[in-house]
Structure formats: C-alpha cells, structure tokens
Amino acid sequence: MLLANWKTLIDSFSPQCDWVGIREYHEITDMIVARNGKPDPTNSDVSHGVMVEVLKNGQFAYCGTVNLTNSGVTAAFQKALKLADSCSEHKLHSFDAKARPANSGSYSSAAKQSIDSLSFAEIQKKLIDVTDHMNVGEEVIDRWAYARLLTTSIYFISSNGSEWTQNFSIVSKDFGVTAKQGNEVQNRSFGLNGLQTGLEDLDDAVLKEHAVRVGKQAIELLSAEECPSDTRDLILTPDQLYLQIHESIGHPLEIDRILGDERNYAGWSFISPEDFGTLQYGSELMNVTFDPTLPTEMASYRFDDTGVKATREFIIKDGKLLRGLGGIESQIRSGLDGVACARSADWNRPPMDRMANLNLEPGTSSLLDMIASTEKGIIMESNRSWSIDDYRNKFQFGSEYARLIEDGKITKTVKNPNYRGVITPFWNNLKMVGNKETMEVYGSPYCGKGEPNQIIRVGHSTPTCLFTDIEVFGGA
C-alpha cells in the first residue's frame, strides 16, 4: 500500500525552497454491478502516486509522479521548483509557510466489516438478489444494482513538521428499476448513497425491504396522475433535500468560486464577500454546519490536504450566513472565515475548496406534524434531475416520486414532480425542520469541480423539511 518513506527526501529538498511537502496517495476503486438477476462486468482500478508541493518566492507549485523511486520524486521536486520560480513573477498572492500548518496524527474510517472480507462474487450475489427483489410485476422491464467500494490511504509529510496518515473505507450503493405500461415509462431508484463504512452497509434484509418498495413504487407511478403545476407547500425528504443543500448552499459558498477561480468553467456565485455576517440566507430555522468529524459520513477526515485540522463550524446559524467554504489559502486571499476544506481528488491534483460534509441541523417537527399542518401541499422523494444557473442562484429540481397533501392528509401519488425557485427566497420559506427521527445521511463520490477536473466525495445529512409557497410543476 503506502510507502511513506519520504523523510530523507524532504530533508534534502528543504534548503532549496521556502517549504516543501510530499503527499502520497493510494486508492483502490472496485465497481460491482448486477442487472436483471445476472452479473455485469466488475471493474477494479488502482491509483498510486505522490504529489510534490513546493513554496518558493510566495508561490506554490506542484508536480505529481507515479515514479516512486528517489530519483523519480526528486525529478518531480525539481519540476515543481522550476514552476514556482517561473510562476512567482505572476502570482495572485504571496503566501508563506503559515498556509501549511504543522500537524501530525492519524485517522481511520469507522468500518466494522472490511471491504476485502467478501469476494467480488459474494458481493455481486447480494446485488443480484437486490435486482431479483425489485422484480415485483410484469411491468418491470429493467433492474440494476451496484456497489462502489473505495479503499484510500494518504500519507503527508512536510518540511515544517507535518506528518500524518489517513485511511478511508467508503461504500456507495444504488439500485433501481424501469417500469413500462403502454407508452408510459417510469424510473424509481433507491438514490445514490455513500458512507464511510465497511461491508456491513450491504445488509441483505435492509436491501430487500427497499428493493421491494422501489419496484412497487415504479409500477404505482405508471398509473399516477401528472404532478400539478401551481404554487403550494413542499415537503422534501432527505434523498432529495441533500442535493438541494449540495447545489444551493455548498457550491455558492465556496470561497474560491466567490473569488472567481471557477468563473470560466463551472460558473461564479451570487454571494459576494460582504454577504458573510450579514445575509439572511434562510429562515431562522436554518442551521447549516460543516462537519468532517462525524464517524460515518462520507467526507469525514482529521486533516484536509493542506494539513489543516478539521473542525465542526456553523456556516449558517439561525438563517444568517456566517462563514464560507474556503480552505486556508482562500481564507488568506479573501480575509474571510472559512473551514478545513482544501482537498484533492488524487495524487495528481492540487487541493482546492471542496464542501466535504455539509449538513442541515435537525429541528423539532415530526413528519406527521409537517403533513398535518399542510393544507395544500406535496411531498417529493428521491432526486431525478437538477439544473442551476451560472451564479448558483435560480434552480430547478425534479424528483422521482411524489404524493399530494390535502387538508393535512396524504391523498394520492403523482408522477414527474418538479419544483423551482431562487435560493435565498426558497430557504427563507423554510417553515418546519424535521426532528432527529426524520434525519438521514447521504453521500456522493461524484462532485465535480476545477480545471483539470477533480471528482471528489461529499457528505450531507439532513432532516425532512417543509417549505411554503413553492412553484411546482409536472411533465419535465
């Protein structure tokens, strides 16, 4: 796995620059898939290399390599040194070694059953069973299930005294069906969900229960009415709300995006630096934390990839925007408060601002309270589509499954549900926040950002919530 033998090289590089760090990254990704009661091809990848990071004349520069010999890593160092020299003439900001605080220690995911404790064939058998359990009627025409298993180790050492190791075990899973009757086709899925866990997450009894539900709901949707197009109260369950949090809180609050770093690629942000400490982002019931310290959430860690120690921080408190999602370099550049969130997706990428675990804190309402207090509403589950503008401000989301609420009671299922809004009015219409019993933890390994692109894991836990006066519509 890790070599973690870079101390001698760090000592030899150190006199030639203002600071130097080596980050070694080893990751195994296993993708195990089943379809319609049969195995699909399994895919397994290994990524192993080091990133040499140099600070000289106020400028950071990087060079990654898979040549893990002393001469290979020394060549990478020389290249990074040359880049730092040449780029320092055009630097945006002059950094010093305070941007890489010295920390040491270790971290391991809280996994009970290790990822290599079952063979691929045994895991695939579980997934085949899931596709069989979803086969609940002749209308079901396609069934799929997959598990994506990540085993990641990172070692970091620097010239100013950092030395740490982190080991991650991450299991993501999803499954779903397509059902068809006449010309009507509907999809229903469990919803992508990843956690820092072991194979205990692939519990056969739990998987079966959800597989049967997913199959039955797909068939139910075939004869459901279209979602109405009007303005009404909207209850979102965690399997939809987690993506709302990701897109409408996480991405707009990334400080590098606010500074313009992503402007010509993934867009800018409607947030400006003056909004921190003043903007009423949502209603007083809205409390959002950045928390990489939770044991099983997907993007937990002890140190970010600049070596900053992770802590839990309120991003939004009582609806007011307090701090941004910016790592130490963005904090220094902007003068804004941030969090330990500078992360890289692999050995060949530099760290940048990523949202990690971003969570909506629970409130006091039960789901029954929320339904009972709704005169004219709709409850939507499981994300199906999303769209958000370049400023991360106006959005439109679609869900897989919805039910109407009339006079405090759930009345009927509707298909093709969607809703739209503008971010701060939407979150200011947050009227009820679910209690701990309504909370679920979600995580995705597929958050994309940056040039060159970095696909990284994020976690979001959230209760079910009620929003008032939201524009909903069907058909899309």
Ligand SMILES: [Zn+2]
């Ligand atoms: Zn994302």
